Amino acid sequence: MAKTLFDKVWDSHVVRQVKDGPDVFFIDRHFIHEVTSPVAFLGLESRGNSVVYPERTFATADHNTPTINQHLPVEDPLSANQLKALEENAAKHGISHWGLGDLNNGIVHVVGPENGITLPGATIVCGDSHTSTHGAFGAIAFGIGTSEVEMVLSTQCIMQPKPKKMRINVNGKLGLGVTPKDVALYIIAKQTTSGATGFFVEYAGDVFEDMTMEGRMTVCNLSIEMGARGGMIAPDAKTFEYIKGRSQTPKGADWDKAMEYWKTLSTDEGAEFDVEFNYNAADIEPMITYGTNPGMGIGVTQDIPNAENVEGGVETYKKSLGYMNFNEGDSMIGKEIDFVFLGSCTNGRIEDFRAFCSIVKGRKKADNVTAWLVPGSHKVVDQIKAEGLDKIIDEAGFVLREPGCSACLAMNDDKIPAGKLSVSTSNRNFEGRQGPGSRTLLASPLVAAASAVNGVVTDPRTLLTA
């Protein structure tokens, strides 16, 4: 029977099916970080269990880490305590740990692929909803809760009903200034913040085939923002090129054997999806959000829709615009901003810094803007320096910070103050997400750069030449 990419990977990881219940689902790779793992280790120990396959779990500190002075002790005692718990739990149970200062340290969804831990056909989970990122490699990857973290530690399995299948096809060529982030925000705006709930998505078509691995990661990362458990893209020559030779990818004969399998990982002709959507690349322009969920996005040149033209309840919509201090019919272009945040597991990779620099090069940061530029990992920092992007950043009046999740969720000190408006390349514009009372406009690194230079929301196409 013809199978989808998702079926192939899912079905090969089912240990057993529980009658009228979930599948017992085997996990190849498990990432943990300091925020969602401590209670799982407590649970494990209170039941007298041990970590069954420590070599399948990888710890990195990212959510709650400072992005300046990482060489100094962490000031906040609660954060320091969490980081210490991660380090101690990893050591105690024989799990590899990339703590602050480690050259492999960075955001979990950036360092996993960088180190070749993320592989096609693998199942990958982490106590973080943006685990969907790893689907860019043809893996099934999704976020789990802390109870499930404990399940993976103590049994290497979780109990999951198989999600339904959705395919999203985007064909054609993207226009000038339109990035993978815009493609994702466009799809989410079409689907709404809950449209893909209960589904696992396969992205297909020219647009994704033409994308770099970094771009594919950005798209898969944002799958959760339309409610999908995850998203994936069939592995191809670009995928294999990206992972080959990384520290933890298979080598020699193991590589050849893996390649044989990986080449079978695509959706068969005639395989069926529960639902399918088709979009045209030509309809997508640089996007920006205006509300308090990622589905509230529009082309940057468009006006904020009226309540009667959007899905969902009017009360909820008005509450959202009220929080943002915006009005129906407002133009986004020209809105004065206070902050710009470049970074996160969504847009904290080298390509995002290249895009940002392509606009700020030879220009200056606007005086009214505070900008936080936070690379996703130390390897991204090294690459930024190797390419001389740090000089462009410096000359344009920006400062590069140290890696971490930073202002995406504002657990550390990188908090946007109440009432302030930020153009952010991260993934969530929920109320208070970037700090209590903060207001977030999600956009691409190009929109962020153009807005940082002009001090107001700006269409990057006005600063780009074809």
Place this chain on the structure above:
Amino acid sequence: MAYDKFDVLTSTAYPLPTENVDTDQIIPARFLKATERKDFDINFFRDWRYNSDGTPKADFPLNKEIYAGSKILVGGRNFGSGSSREHAAWSVYDFGLRCVISSAFADIFKNNCLNVGVLPVQVSAEFADTLFAAIMADPKAEIKVDLPNQTVTLVATGESESFDINSYKKDNMLNGFDDIDYLKNIENEISAFAETRPF
């Protein structure tokens, strides 16, 4: 046993009709720094319950005395979207709630609830509206959630709807078992499977 058993629950309910309530609202990230699971009720809906000076917002349903002690929350569509933080489900539980009713739940939040002993009950949009209207008309309106029979009933009128839950999860909730109990029981089968994995 990981949590209290769930059987039949009859209680008044907090109404929260706002749609797309995300887990950053249920518990903001700055309160996720604990390394133990306790007292997550304190910061449950922190920024919706309290002003920035720490005084309670009187008009927020969770602060209204009339609903105090309810064990059910009726939420708007797409309840629990966003972050996978189980702290959100813990805060629901620690606040004293054992059941959340909505016309749609985000997947991870729903899973997390089931894993911590909070029953997520998905009803039709119409029935959710019926429940909201009943609570607005009478804040003391009681709702009966019957897990063995998989029904949710507005006690005063008898209006009722059935809800879905797979029999495995249902048995877990009824008996207070969790997935780890199940998985540890089939350890040998899992380790045999692990041997077959190429990487």
